[in-house]
Amino acid sequence: xxxxKNAPHQPLARASFGDxxxxxxxxxxxxxxxxxxxxxxxxxIWDTFCATPGKIRDGSDGQVACDHYHRWPxxxxxxQSLGLNAYRFSIAWPRIFNGSGGAPKQAGLDFYERLVDGxxxxxxxxxxxxxxxxxxxxxxxxxGWARRATVDAFVDYADVVTRRLGDRVRHWITHNxxxxxxxxxxxxxxxxxxxxxxxxxxxxxxxxxxSHGLATPVIRANVPHAQVGIALSLHPIRAASGSExxxxxxxRHDGFRxxxxxxxxxxxxYPQDTLALLGAxxxxxxxxxxxxxxxxxxxxxxxxxxxxxxxxxPASSPAAGFLRTEVALPQDRERTDFGxxxxxxxxxxxxxxxxxxYRPGPVYVTENGSSYDDLVxxxxxxxxEARRHYLVRHLAAVRAAQEQGVDVKGYFAWSxxxxxxxxxxxxxxxxxxxxxxxxxxxxxxxxxxxxREFLHGxxxx
Numbered sequence: 001x002x003x004x005k006n007a008p009h010q011p012l013a014r015a016s017f018g019d020x021x022x023x024x025x026x027x028x029x030x031x032x033x034x035x036x037x038x039x040x041x042x043x044x045i046w047d048t049f050c051a052t053p054g055k056i057r058d059g060s061d062g063q064v065a066c067d068h069y070h071r072w073p074x075x076x077x078x079x080q081s082l083g084l085n086a087y088r089f090s091i092a093w094p095r096i097f098n099g100s101g102g103a104p105k106q107a108g109l110d111f112y113e114r115l116v117d118g119x120x121x122x123x124x125x126x127x128x129x130x131x132x133x134x135x136x137x138x139x140x141x142x143x144g145w146a147r148r149a150t151v152d153a154f155v156d157y158a159d160v161v162t163r164r165l166g167d168r169v170r171h172w173i174t175h176n177x178x179x180x181x182x183x184x185x186x187x188x189x190x191x192x193x194x195x196x197x198x199x200x201x202x203x204x205x206x207x208x209x210x211s212h213g214l215a216t217p218v219i220r221a222n223v224p225h226a227q228v229g230i231a232l233s234l235h236p237i238r239a240a241s242g243s244e245x246x247x248x249x250x251x252r253h254d255g256f257r258x259x260x261x262x263x264x265x266x267x268x269x270y271p272q273d274t275l276a277l278l279g280a281x282x283x284x285x286x287x288x289x290x291x292x293x294x295x296x297x298x299x300x301x302x303x304x305x306x307x308x309x310x311x312x313x314p315a316s317s318p319a320a321g322f323l324r325t326e327v328a329l330p331q332d333r334e335r336t337d338f339g340x341x342x343x344x345x346x347x348x349x350x351x352x353x354x355x356x357x358y359r360p361g362p363v364y365v366t367e368n369g370s371s372y373d374d375l376v377x378x379x380x381x382x383x384x385e386a387r388r389h390y391l392v393r394h395l396a397a398v399r400a401a402q403e404q405g406v407d408v409k410g411y412f413a414w415s416x417x418x419x420x421x422x423x424x425x426x427x428x429x430x431x432x433x434x435x436x437x438x439x440x441x442x443x444x445x446x447x448x449x450x451x452r453e454f455l456h457g458x459x460x461x
Contacts, residue, residue, distance in 0.1 A: 012396050014457055022125065022410030023455055024086035025079060025432070026367050028132040028176065030062050031419035033092060035069035039107035044094045044134035045144070045185075046422075049192035058425035065420045066435050072115055078433055078442060079416060080122040083455030087124040088366060088412045089115070090132035090176065093157055099136025104160045112161070116168050127366075127412070128165065129173040129231065130158050130215070131208075133181055133191065140193050145181065145204040151211040158215040159222065166223035173301055173366065174212040174219075177233040178261060181208050190423055198322070199281045206283035209264060213292035230265065231301030231366040234258050234354075235308045236346040240328040245312035249325040252277065253310045256323055266358045267294040277322050299409070300354065301366030304347045304394075306340040338371040338428055342390060344397040351401035351408060362409040368394050369414030371421070371428040380443060382434045388447040391432075395454075413451065417442070 014023070030046050050061035068075055079087055093099075095108030119126045131154065139150055162172065175181065182205035184191040187198060195201070212230050220226045237254040239246040255274035263271050269290050275282050309328045313320045334342040347368065354363060370390040374382050391413065402408050418431035426437055432448035435441070444452070 012392065012399065012454075014455055016399060017402065017411075018409075020409070022086040022364065022412075024084050024088055024124075024127065024410065024412040025082075025416035026088040026412040026414050027068070027416050027419070028090040028129070029092035029095075030065075030090075030132065030134045031415075031421070032066040032068040032075075032417055034062065034064040034067045036061075036063035038069060039095070039111065040105045041092065041108065042094045042098050043137040044092070045137055045140045045192035046134055048137050048140075049194055052194065055194060056423055056425045058427050060420070060425040062420045064437075066417050066437075067440050068417070069111070071440065073118060074442065075417065076115075076118045076122050076124065078444065079124055082432075082444075082448060082452045084124055086127055086410060086412070087119050087416075088127040088129065088173075090129035090134075091161055092134055093131065094134060094136045096161060097136060097153075097157055099138030099140075099153070100142075109161070109164045112165060113168075116165055120168060125171065126169045127171045127173065128161075128169050129176050130154075130161065131174065131181075132176040133185070135192075144193060145207050146186070146200050148207060151207050151214060154211040155215050155218055159218050162219045162222040162226075166219075166226070170223065170225060171227045171229075172219050172223065173229055173231050174215050175208055176231045176366075177303060178205060178208045178212075178230075179233050179257070181205075198278075199283075202278065202281055202283045205260070206285060206289070209261070209293045210289055212265075213295040216295040216297065227298040229297045229299040229301055229364075231303055232261050233303045233305075233367075234262075234350050235304075235306065236343075236349045238307050238309045240309050240311035240330070243312070246310070249310050249312040249323075252323050253308065253325045257308065262354070262358055264290060264293045265297070265300075266360065279322070281322065297360070299362040299364055300358075300360040301364050302350060302354065303367035303414075304350055304365065305368070305370075307343050307346045309341075336370045336386075336390070337373045338424075340370070342370070342393075344393040347394055347397040348400045348404075351398070351406045352404060355401075355406040362407050364410040364412070365398060365408065366412050367414040368411070369430045371430050374418075374429050374434060374445065376434070376443075382443060382445040384445045384447045387432070387445065388450045391447055391451065 049055050096104050116126050182201050186195040186204050187201035189196040216228050219228050237250045239250050255271045259271045310325045311328050313324045313326050370387050372386050374384050415430045417433050418429040418435040421428040434443040
């Protein structure tokens with residue numbers, strides 16, 4: 001496959017993607033649910049992180065968020081009105097288990113049963129993510145994902161949830177973005193639990209991947225005709241210059257950023273060039289682990305936001321690190337208000353690469369979206385033209401990949417709602433539906449209105 005960057009543009013219409021294409025939006029439990037101590041929910045690592053001064057930019061937390069726990073019928077009504085036929089959500093582990101043993105919480109299971117039934121009543125195919133970063137704090141207190149016992153706890157949790165919901169939910173994502181769980185949580189400290197330790201981060205990563213592999217057959221045993229996959233955050237890696245040093249930096253960075261996840265999931269083990277760079281910091285791998293991680297999956301989810309432009313850092317530099325790379329921020333690129341580069345061709349590039357190099361079967365874009373500083377007009381409307389344009393161009397990038405042979409079967413916009421954006425608090429808005437966090441009023445933005453018209457076949461690009 002080759003990337004045709006200058007392929008002629010065709011009108012963008014829903015029908016061109018195929019009759020069985022899934023159109024959805026994605027959300028996650030901690031970011032929207034609120035109800036932080038309702039019905040027996042216990043603290044997660046993100047509750048603890050939010051309570052630590054200086055960790056969240058605006059000093060906020062997820063205790064209320066979008067109050068989706070109480071307002072989910074309205075939110076699903078909005079999804080139905082947009083013309084979605086799928087909805088990706090996550091299940092909050094702290095609503096199901098304390099993390100310190102004991103029986104599952106029936107109130108938590110009852111909530112997700114009601115939520116799933118609400119999706120089905122509205123014609124929304126439920127796509128459940130088992131882990132979107134909200135580890136019960138009690139498990140972190142025992143060592144978190146760095147401790148192998150957490151793998152077993154995750155498999156038990158997956159077993160309970162899929163037994164309860166498996167008669168209605170067919171599509172299961174084990175983990176969302178293992179990179180962020182491991183590296184942002186334990187390497188750079190940007191996310192909960194806020195650690196900064198390379199060996200810990202790498203061990204966490206290994207255990208997260210292992211838990212995915214061990215949970216996959218359990219899910220299949222519990223769910224008739226289950227479709228099981230994982231959602232990865234991947235980036236095209238591009239050189240900051242044409243130098244040989246920067247070209248080699250791209251290879252090193254790609255080995256850790258992308259191949260470190262893709263290779264083991266598809267039976268190749270961890271990339272040897274990356275292992276050589278890690279040295280003694282490499283994770284402890286027990287016999288059978290790599291075979292478990294490579295458990296066959298039914299699809300792969302791609303979360304795409306932006307490319308990473310990297311430059312070489314000389315080994316003699318104190319800031320070199322084990323990769324000897326740093327991410328550059330060229331100033332001549334279009335960017336969102338979050339500072340992320342807007343590069344739709346990167347989505348096509350990644351879809352082509354995954355299909356060519358790994359042959360994973362169907363691919364779903366499980367997250368893609370943009371943060372802009374929305375302005376609410378006097379009449380309450382939100383004209384987010386930049387986000388609408390972002391959405392149009394990235395859908396065109398998906399269609400371009402399809403035209404070149406990639407079996408892309410669905411697109412989930414991030415996100416349905418403005419929400420709690422992790423360490424940014426409520427300062428960043430990704431939703432195609434605006435949320436007033438004081439009143440909880442929902443307002444469909446112009447990007448959401450465009451998506452609705454597109455999905456109803458009433459407009460083209």
